[in-house]
Amino acid sequence: MSQTTAYQNHKTATQSSSTHTTKTSTAALLFGAVMMVFLSGCGTDETNVSKGNETGTLHWGNGTEPQSLDPHIATGVPEHHIISSIMEGLVTKDSTTLEPKPGVAESWEISEDGRVYTFHLRHDARWSNGDPHTAEDYVWSWWRALQPALGSLYAYMYYAIDNAQEYYEGTITDFEQVGVKALDEHTLQVTLENPTPYFLQLLDHYSLFPVHRPTLEKFGAPDERGTRWTYEGNIVTNGPFQLTEWQINRRVVVERNPYYWDRDTVRLNKIIFYPTENAVSEERMFRSGQLHYTNDIPADKIPVYKESGDPTLEIAPYLGTYFYRINTNLAHLKDPRVRRALAMTIDREQITERITKAGQIPTYALTPPGTMGYYPPSDLSFDPEAARKLLAEAGYPNGEGFPVTEILYNTNEGHRKIAVAIQQMWNKYLNIEIQLLNQEWKVYLDSESAGDYQISRASWIGDYVDPNSFLDMFLCGGGNNRTGWCNEEFDRLILDEAPTAKTHAKRLEIFTQAETILLADLPIIPIFTYTSKHLVSPAIKNKGTNLLDQTMYKEIYLESDSGSNGGDN
Amino acid sequence: MDASIEKIDEAGSSLWQDAWVKLRKNRLAICGLVVLLLLGLVSLLTPWIAPYGYEEQNLILGASPPSAEHWLGTDIFGRDMLTRIMYGGRVSLTVGLIATAVALMIGVLWGATAGFVGGRVDAVMMRLVDILYALPFMIFIVLLMVVFGRNIFLLFFAIGAVEWLTMARIVRGQVMTLRKQEFVEAAYSLGLSQWTIIRRHIIPNTLGPVIVYTTLTIPSVMLLEAFLSFLGLGIQPPQSSWGLLISYGVETMEEFPWLLIFPGLTLSITLFALNFLGDGLRDALDPRTSKD
Numbered sequence: 116m117s118q119t120t121a122y123q124n125h126k127t128a129t130q131s132s133s134t135h136t137t138k139t140s141t142a143a144l145l146f147g148a149v150m151m152v153f154l155s156g157c158g159t160d161e162t163n164v165s166k167g168n169e170t171g172t173l174h175w176g177n178g179t180e181p182q183s184l185d186p187h188i189a190t191g192v193p194e195h196h197i198i199s200s201i202m203e204g205l206v207t208k209d210s211t212t213l214e215p216k217p218g219v220a221e222s223w224e225i226s227e228d229g230r231v232y233t234f235h236l237r238h239d240a241r242w243s244n245g246d247p248h249t250a251e252d253y254v255w256s257w258w259r260a261l262q263p264a265l266g267s268l269y270a271y272m273y274y275a276i277d278n279a280q281e282y283y284e285g286t287i288t289d290f291e292q293v294g295v296k297a298l299d300e301h302t303l304q305v306t307l308e309n310p311t312p313y314f315l316q317l318l319d320h321y322s323l324f325p326v327h328r329p330t331l332e333k334f335g336a337p338d339e340r341g342t343r344w345t346y347e348g349n350i351v352t353n354g355p356f357q358l359t360e361w362q363i364n365r366r367v368v369v370e371r372n373p374y375y376w377d378r379d380t381v382r383l384n385k386i387i388f389y390p391t392e393n394a395v396s397e398e399r400m401f402r403s404g405q406l407h408y409t410n411d412i413p414a415d416k417i418p419v420y421k422e423s424g425d426p427t428l429e430i431a432p433y434l435g436t437y438f439y440r441i442n443t444n445l446a447h448l449k450d451p452r453v454r455r456a457l458a459m460t461i462d463r464e465q466i467t468e469r470i471t472k473a474g475q476i477p478t479y480a481l482t483p484p485g486t487m488g489y490y491p492p493s494d495l496s497f498d499p500e501a502a503r504k505l506l507a508e509a510g511y512p513n514g515e516g517f518p519v520t521e522i523l524y525n526t527n528e529g530h531r532k533i534a535v536a537i538q539q540m541w542n543k544y545l546n547i548e549i550q551l552l553n554q555e556w557k558v559y560l561d562s563e564s565a566g567d568y569q570i571s572r573a574s575w576i577g578d579y580v581d582p583n584s585f586l587d588m589f590l591c592g593g594g595n596n597r598t599g600w601c602n603e604e605f606d607r608l609i610l611d612e613a614p615t616a617k618t619h620a621k622r623l624e625i626f627t628q629a630e631t632i633l634l635a636d637l638p639i640i641p642i643f644t645y646t647s648k649h650l651v652s653p654a655i656k657n658k659g660t661n662l663l664d665q666t667m668y669k670e671i672y673l674e675s676d677s678g679s680n681g682g683d684n
Numbered sequence: 685m686d687a688s689i690e691k692i693d694e695a696g697s698s699l700w701q702d703a704w705v706k707l708r709k710n711r712l713a714i715c716g717l718v719v720l721l722l723l724g725l726v727s728l729l730t731p732w733i734a735p736y737g738y739e740e741q742n743l744i745l746g747a748s749p750p751s752a753e754h755w756l757g758t759d760i761f762g763r764d765m766l767t768r769i770m771y772g773g774r775v776s777l778t779v780g781l782i783a784t785a786v787a788l789m790i791g792v793l794w795g796a797t798a799g800f801v802g803g804r805v806d807a808v809m810m811r812l813v814d815i816l817y818a819l820p821f822m823i824f825i826v827l828l829m830v831v832f833g834r835n836i837f838l839l840f841f842a843i844g845a846v847e848w849l850t851m852a853r854i855v856r857g858q859v860m861t862l863r864k865q866e867f868v869e870a871a872y873s874l875g876l877s878q879w880t881i882i883r884r885h886i887i888p889n890t891l892g893p894v895i896v897y898t899t900l901t902i903p904s905v906m907l908l909e910a911f912l913s914f915l916g917l918g919i920q921p922p923q924s925s926w927g928l929l930i931s932y933g934v935e936t937m938e939e940f941p942w943l944l945i946f947p948g949l950t951l952s953i954t955l956f957a958l959n960f961l962g963d964g965l966r967d968a969l970d971p972r973t974s975k976d
Contacts, residue, residue: 415760543741
């Protein structure tokens with residue numbers, strides 16, 4: 116799933132018309148108190164939640180408007196929620212332990228050497244229009260995802276498969292040579308380049324999900340971006356739900372897919388995803404019974420919820436890192452000493468204790484500690500004195516001559532607060548001038564991918580529980596690298612050494628070497644390890660919590676007599 | 685009606701002198717004026733008299749309620765609220781002043797010309813206003829920002845350039861009714877030039893609604909600035925303005941009410957002062973109420 120928009124209060128700016136928003140903000144400003152009374156008042160009547168509990172409709176705060184519902188193009192967490200409800204991979208996972216569970220494939224065999232996987236697809240697997248779902252769908256979908264013209268930022272997820280990288284980079288042009296074959300209608304054979312311990316987990320990632328060939332071909336070339344195939348009424352998917360309504364910036368509605376193979380397990384009738392960019396109003400929506408689940412909680416509310424022991428507050432460990440990307444192509448940020456100086460003057464304890472407040476852990480490395488027993492190396496620390504020296508060595512004594520530098524972040528209250536704190540820390544300790552620039556989620560993603568930024572707020576959530584999910588992001592030219600940083604030794608360790616390591620310990624050692632290289636150069640500045648934090652209505656049942664903060668929507672059900680949300684706060 | 689013409693020709697006391705005499709008698713208006721002058725003075729002197737730096741953080745302190753060291757408390761970064769409000773006032777008052785002046789100038793000239801000349805010119809000019817009305821204002825501002833870069837004075841100007849439309853319509857309506865009135869015809873028959881008529885008779889008579897509308901424009905301009913800044917198009921942290929302080933304050937009003945109350949109070953006082961002064965000015969300047 117990758118990057119989250121969310122992290123704390125998203126403030127802002129629903130993208131409605133300006134007058135509307137201006138009016139809303141005026142109203143909010145002047146009549147805030149009145150509004151509160153009004154909102155808490157309507158919690159007692161029929162609400163979304165109480166009605167939803169009766170009808171099996173889940174109201175889900177989803178953070179932001181999805182960038183795309185095309186699984187080979189999307190890269191964010193909000194997109195992941197919707198996609199994982201309407202699509203399914205060969206394998207799914209347990210909602211608590213994250214162990215692989217049969218999805219479209221009802222069983223599979225792994226060869227002795229761990230390189231050949233044979234998947235047996237369900238005979239009753241269907242697309243949401245009733246079409247049979249076959250092994251050929253995977254061969255075609257993966258061919259499509261590897262088309263360079265499509266520009267999938269996640270193409271490197273395929274590199275575990277034999278010859279996939281070579282095909283993507285154009286050194287071979289015959290897709291036949293890539294290690295994926297449909298042996299018959301219901302048998303798919305995948306050959307890997309090396310035994311890859313996390314391969315089954317990869318299959319539950321949307322970048323390896325199948326897409327419906329006739330639909331794509333109907334609306335344009337398969338490798339064309341942004342065609343209308345993902346729109347409501349057009350899209351055909353294979354998951355427990357299907358898209359029935361998509362109103363930009365208002366809501367995305369998915370309803371039960373009658374052709375889904377496991378339809379008897381699915382208990383919800385409908386899920387409505389709301390683009391709740393502003394965590395403050397999201398929290399109010401939750402309290403007034405309009406949402407079952409919030410994407411986020413405003414940082415300043417967390418202590419209040421904790422004190423009152425509110426059971427709806429759910430804070431859990433989360434396999435994700437909050438960091439800043441640095442555009443290493445820029446003259447003044449090219450020097451690793453400058454980047455190190457920047458990294459050494461962020462007082463992370465202050466940020467996690469005073470600003471984010473949800474138990475986040477300060478970090479000086481990219482990979483969250485403890486991922487599959489891996490503890491990342493780091494010789495970084497908070498040391499303004501040494502940082503000033505480094506900056507002077509790099510030619511900016513006391514910050515003199517250092518150009519005004521801009522921090523880019525996606526419009527969100529939490530990101531802003533962190534950026535304001537860091538802006539001041541850099542100004543205070545290094546005497547350099549920093550400006551802040553915020554952009555809406557989609558624009559921000561585009562700017563970052565295009566390298567049109569100086570320093571950019573970023574985050575990465577593990578796509579699977581393995582250090583590789585973090586480290587392979589920074590391969591030379593990788594779609595999610597975006598820093599311009601490139602190190603051949605690092606690439607060699609990640610692509611050649613780690614996959615062929617004989618033992619787990621050896622593999623971790625190689626990751627340590629790779630991460631040491633990354634952290635010596637610091638194209639990124641790690642800031643803290645995430646925690647996931649949500650308000651969850653007591654009516655939601657059977658929603659496991661896990662390290663990836665992923666939800667198996669097909670297992671969730673709602674219980675109507677569980678009372679209302681939150682109570683008073 | 686003839687009285688007004690005579691009065692001007694006599695040059696005994698001009699409209700402005702009259703207005704000042706009347707304004708002085710209006711205690712509320714004078715209070716408003718004094719408050720505004722004070723605010724302006726404080727804003728001017730802020731860099732010298734502010735107790736702290738506006739960007740000075742003290743994360744360990746965090747959001748603290750009013751105390752002896754920080755009279756109005758501190759925000760979540762431990763920054764002194766009094767200082768933030770003082771610096772915010774500089775931005776807000778400047779925005780209010782410049783943007784409103786721009787809107788006033790364009791709007792009055794445009795509306796008066798359209799209304800006075802009438803006919804085809806009027807039709808073309810007002811259709812242009814209609815078109816600009818229909819243009820989504822956000823797109824317009826974003827375009828301006830993209831073309832000219834982010835610049836605070838450009839922002840002031842852009843807001844003014846958007847706000848003049850309503851002003852133009854109001855003035856045009858006023859002028860159209862005035863143009864047909866007997867005293868204007870009388871002025872014509874006395875052989876006054878068109879320009880003199882506009883200046884001496886038409887514009888003074890439109891002052892009432894214009895002043896009222898201006899006092900309404902200033903607060904909306906200030907809020908607009910907050911909204912744009914919030915979207916990343918206006919001023920950027922660590923700078924601040926009243927509108928921004930309020931919109932941040934709203935978010936935490938349950939936990940840290942003082943972050944909303946003090947900037948809110950300051951803005952309200954300013955707006956009250958503006959309204960009282962505007963009211964007083966309207967009474968004082970309207971020639972139709974000046975027959976005592």
